[in-house]
Amino acid sequence: MKNHYDSVVDFVEAVPRSVNSIAICGTSYTDTGGIARVVEQQALALTKEGFDVEINTLTGDKDAPDGVTLHELGRFETTPYKELDKLLTPIVPDGWRFLSRMADIDLVITHRFPFSILSYLASRTKETTYAFWSHPSQSSDDLFDGVAKVWAKAQHHMETTNFTVSRADYVCAVSEESRSYIASKTGRDAIYVPNTVPDSRFEEVASKETIEDRYDIDPTDTVVLHVGRITPRKSIDKLVESFETATDAEEGYKLVLVGKENMDEYSTTVREKASDDVIFTGFVDDETLAGFYDRSDVYATCSLSEGWGLPLSEANRFGTTIVAYDSIPAVRSIENAVLAMDGNQNDFEAKLAETIGVHADHADRSEVEARDVDAS
Template identity: 60%
Template sequence: MGADYNSISDFVGSLQDDVRRIAICGTSYNDIGGVARVIEQQASELRDDGYDVEIFALEGTREPPEGVLLHSLGRFETSPYKEVDKLITLASPSALRFIQSANRFDLIIAHRFPFSTLGHAAKVIHGVPYVYWSHPSGSSDELFEGLAHVWARVQHHLETKNYAVRRADCICAVSEESGEYIETKTGREATVVPNTITESRFEDVATEETINERFVLTPEDTVVLHVGRISPRKNIHRLVDIFQEATDGETGYKLLLVGEESMPEYSERVRRRAGDDVVLTGFVNDETLAGIYNRSDVYATCSLSEGWGLPLSEASYFDLEIVAFESIPAVQSLRNAHHVTEEDYDEFREHLIHALGAVPMLSEDDE
């Protein structure tokens, strides 16, 4: 494992002294993507430290941090999963323009494919240092079928073993676990720079009354929260099952699932398993999200694989109790997290019960 740094600024500051202009690149910069949140945090921190920062994305619908330029390379909408766009981008005029103008930057930070390939091209043609920021901690192709299954395998290869990844000037990972994983794929040492939250996102907080009214909660309800896309990757159907087992039909408990429903068939599967005590909110803006965090009591996720787990850090910022599998890197650094053995759903249920205060913790005399 390579050196560790506490922040993106510490890492960039360790590079050559003449780095002033930085391009941070990712597939999408919008209101729903976890990687977009990381890019936003990096751009904000580096801007505050005096760097000139520009963001490049295939799709850019979110307002960038003040003083940071956002460039959208465009989308082509060529498949139901919007993933073939990433391959087509490599041959697009916008990608060519990105490479041609890359010499105006002193550093390129690439989050995921296709910017790993574009970053490598800029390095070869202009000699611009290129850093690859690794997010995956394992392949998730078993969660999908058909074209989505094929793409998941291809994308995992492109983001782990691909030539462009292996030839980066530096490979960064968001946790020790992610770093060790990418090292097994590339044969390269990884530098660990953990994710941190962007506190400015939560300066405006919706009131508890607003949240209760919008999502049909009573002031007495105990709220369990999950934030993330409604997708098999997040294992949300199992979270619904465990929540309902833990609360055992008792009234006064609600599970809020906050996130875009990008896979209608899976969302319908979740709804079929859910009772009236489960609320799918869809996408919410930052003020509402901050209000939901503030209103909630417990954060729970059954996701088995995360590069870091940024919503857990956000939940900790709002002092929520957290229940998650110990395989999620963020769990290891949070003081108020219940660590659950990976895929032990019985243990998860018991920790959730304790977090909710539904039953007291057993003392040695009780046992």
């Protein structure tokens, strides 16, 4: 096989064996999970091409796409108990039933541990072809302390150097950076298959007026958007700091943070740094999210560690200007992104200030022109 395919469909169609049935596996299938969105997009694309697709997950809180069966194997939904599912699933009845079901599956695409273990066993006992889909660009254990740090390091090992990954039939990665990284851990020549944004996801777009009315945004405001959970991995606190510095308390600017808050202490830190010009929306549905992409002037992220960076691709689909560090893989496929040097917050703030200044000037000119037209 080649070392690069443009889509998951192209990859599956290139697999030497005949593939009709596919199981896609990830630890969660929720509205707030980045990997869950990739799982959903793969299921949509493959189902559209006529493949028989099922999704396997530990926890799920949304419906699978039409024609796709959803199997939920886990028993816990909250941290830290849901981490027990990752440890116990391979040895409990739900795990055994998964292995039994794989006898009728041609290809299993696995995104996370513990499905890496189950899929490896299936490939050895059920003649199922096993593809591990790699996302990590680096370990995140430096974001945690104590037991959480140990667990983060162990999980990273299980998704990189463990033999259930290195001995997969195929190892795929969502970016060239992730491809190089997983290759360095496994010694395998990984296959690059980029994420894509299906058109069906954003068929409905909330109007700009709806977004402005619902979230108290003035039509003349310059809006900076970020999409993702409020977590240290995304460096949301640094983004808030940079926004406040770049705008220097001037009126007419809003930072909109679309994402779930599930880490109370970190959320408190972020909110303490935020002025009234920072809007926390929590989770929003796809129609509202599309409306935010359409209404926003700039999409900005201070994240330093992304396997891909799917929201950047989504923002680019709506023509939203993007400001990000040059280390984010998704920016490689985006023209005219405004890039700051990796990890240089001062450079990021300067790029953000310059970018929103251009938009603000444009908005001011449009308002003046509109007044001139009314006056005439």
